[in-house]
Every structure is written in C-alpha cells, then in structure tokens.
Amino acid sequence: MRIVRASHDGRIVFGVVDETDVVVLAGDPLFAGFDTTGERIPLSQVQLLAPVIPRSKVVGIGRNYAAHAAELGNDVPESPLVFLKPNTSVIGPGDPIVLPPESTNVHFEGELALVVGRVSRRVAKADALDHVFGWTIANDVTARDLQQSDGQWWRAKGFDTFCPLGPGIETDLDVADVLVETRLDGETKQSGSTKDLIFDIPTLVEHVTAAMTLLPGDVILTGTPAGVGPMVAGQTVEVSIAGLGTLRNPVVQG
Incomplete structure (x- = not known):
C-alpha cells in the first residue's frame, strides 16, 4: 500500500x-x-508533499555503509552513530533545497528512511519491524564544511530544507536488499544496496529506542552509500529506491 x-x-x-x-x-x-x-x-x-511531518524528530544514522565511511576517511563505528535533524528541515518532493550562505560545500546523501508507527521505547530487535509504519526515501542534505569545522553535526544537518522526504510511504516492502541510487542532473553518483548496511534496521530501532522514545511519525534515516558529493544552485538531485520511486528536488541558492 x-x-x-x-x-x-x-x-x-x-x-x-x-x-x-x-x-x-x-x-x-x-x-x-x-x-x-x-x-x-x-x-x-x-x-x-512530504509524506509525513514528524511530530518531534528525524533520527539520522551516520557511517552505516563501510564504503561511505571510508570515502570520508572515517572508521566504521562500533555501534550506530546517531544524530538528530529538526522537523523543520523536512520538505517534500519538488521543493527546493536551499543552499545557506554559511556553507560552500553542501552534499547530497540518498537514503532509505523508515516512518515510526507506534510509541516505541526499548524495542527488542525481534519486535522492531512491528513498530515500523512504512518506508520512504530521504536525502540527508549535509553542509560538509560545517560538519568538519563545527566538530558536531546539528548545524551541518539541520538547516531548513535539509531533509527532503517522499514521494510516498510504502507499507509493504522487503527492505533487506533494495537498491539506493542518487543522480545529480541525471548522472548516477550513488548506487548501493541496503544489504550492505553495517547495522540492520532492527538493530537501529533497538539502539535508538534504548535511549529515546520514538513517536508515531518520527523518521529514522538509515545511512547513505558511498558516492556523496556537492550540489550547486541550478542542479537537480534525484534519489531512487526500488519499490519506492524517486524523490526529486531542485537546488537553489539562499
């Protein structure tokens, strides 16, 4: 559905x-x-529009593909690396990604995202998928220069328009091995499968809910494959996931 x-x-x-x-x-x-x-x-x-407006939060997972960690010179984390994006960063399909004047190096990061369907606290891995309402596409837009200079990620990940979601929510999808691709002006930049996630979906749900309660409508971004790179005004970025369609957003200068 x-x-x-x-x-x-x-x-x-x-x-x-x-x-x-x-x-x-x-x-x-x-x-x-x-x-x-x-x-x-x-x-x-x-x-x-964005298929869901999170009531409280978007939870991001960093470095969850080994090749992506390596391309940025980072080690593979020993446990899920969690950060937050504000719900005000969410936009929908076709909405512009606005490049802020504070950054000169904004990257695309295509990802599979899950939408939480129930109040979730200390969920065991065996029960994790029972708490998932459905699946959508995300672009975890990141100001890479600010991420590096700030030493933590709230600003680099949190600008308005930095979390495109859509185009819909699919409630029936096997996400164990689906292809995640990102294209910039039609040129494929990222192509990776969810089978290569370092920490699988149940592990992510268990880890996150051990620390914080997730509410219906909250979103978890599951990580991005290798191939991330910069966008400039006038370009169009598309993230496609088999079974979910394509999330397309133009890029403009703020």
Whole structure:
C-alpha cells in the first residue's frame, strides 16, 4: 500500500494511491487508520508533499555503509552513530533545497528512511519491524564544511530544507536488499544496496529506542552509500529506491 500526503484545491489530504487515483483517507493514517471518504482525486491533479511531518524528530544514522565511511576517511563505528535533524528541515518532493550562505560545500546523501508507527521505547530487535509504519526515501542534505569545522553535526544537518522526504510511504516492502541510487542532473553518483548496511534496521530501532522514545511519525534515516558529493544552485538531485520511486528536488541558492 502506498500512502501519500498531497495538496489539492487548497486543502491537504492523506490518501492511498490506487493506480492513477488518490483515494482520500478520513484523516492521518498514523492515527485514524485507513478509513476512506469515498473521494477519489486523479494523481495528476495533486501536488505531492512530504509524506509525513514528524511530530518531534528525524533520527539520522551516520557511517552505516563501510564504503561511505571510508570515502570520508572515517572508521566504521562500533555501534550506530546517531544524530538528530529538526522537523523543520523536512520538505517534500519538488521543493527546493536551499543552499545557506554559511556553507560552500553542501552534499547530497540518498537514503532509505523508515516512518515510526507506534510509541516505541526499548524495542527488542525481534519486535522492531512491528513498530515500523512504512518506508520512504530521504536525502540527508549535509553542509560538509560545517560538519568538519563545527566538530558536531546539528548545524551541518539541520538547516531548513535539509531533509527532503517522499514521494510516498510504502507499507509493504522487503527492505533487506533494495537498491539506493542518487543522480545529480541525471548522472548516477550513488548506487548501493541496503544489504550492505553495517547495522540492520532492527538493530537501529533497538539502539535508538534504548535511549529515546520514538513517536508515531518520527523518521529514522538509515545511512547513505558511498558516492556523496556537492550540489550547486541550478542542479537537480534525484534519489531512487526500488519499490519506492524517486524523490526529486531542485537546488537553489539562499
């Protein structure tokens, strides 16, 4: 089931994609379930938005592919390396990534992301997938120069527009081995499989929820494969994941 959040006729709706239509839901599926209103809107007539606006946080995982850690000269972490992105960094498909004047080296990082479906605290690995509502695509935009100069990551990862999500949420997807690709102006820059994650999804959920409670709508970014690099104004970045589609965003100067 593919769920989208969309704008149509001056209102924002959640819906299930049914071939060429969006079947409108009665409310937010994270809280109201999947009751439909009976209304159908052609998919071509809606503007897709970020499929979820996290109520509290986006949790990022750093260096979760060995090749990506190596390309930046970093060791593979002994346990998941966790950071936070504010919910104000979230944008949707087609929205511009705004390059801040404070940075001259902003990178794309295509990733698989999971959307939390239940209040989750101290979740065991064996139960982790029961707490996942679904899967989406993310671009963990990073001001690499600020990440290096600051010594910690809140600013480098946290600018407004630095967390594109979308285009929808897929609730039924086996993510054990899916291809994650990033293209810049049509040229493939990243291509890696989730089978190469250093820490798998259940391990990430267990590790994060041992420290903090995750709420419905929170998002975990699972890490990026090798091939990250800079974007400049006027370019377009696309992240594609098999079974999830493509997240496309233009890049503009702030």
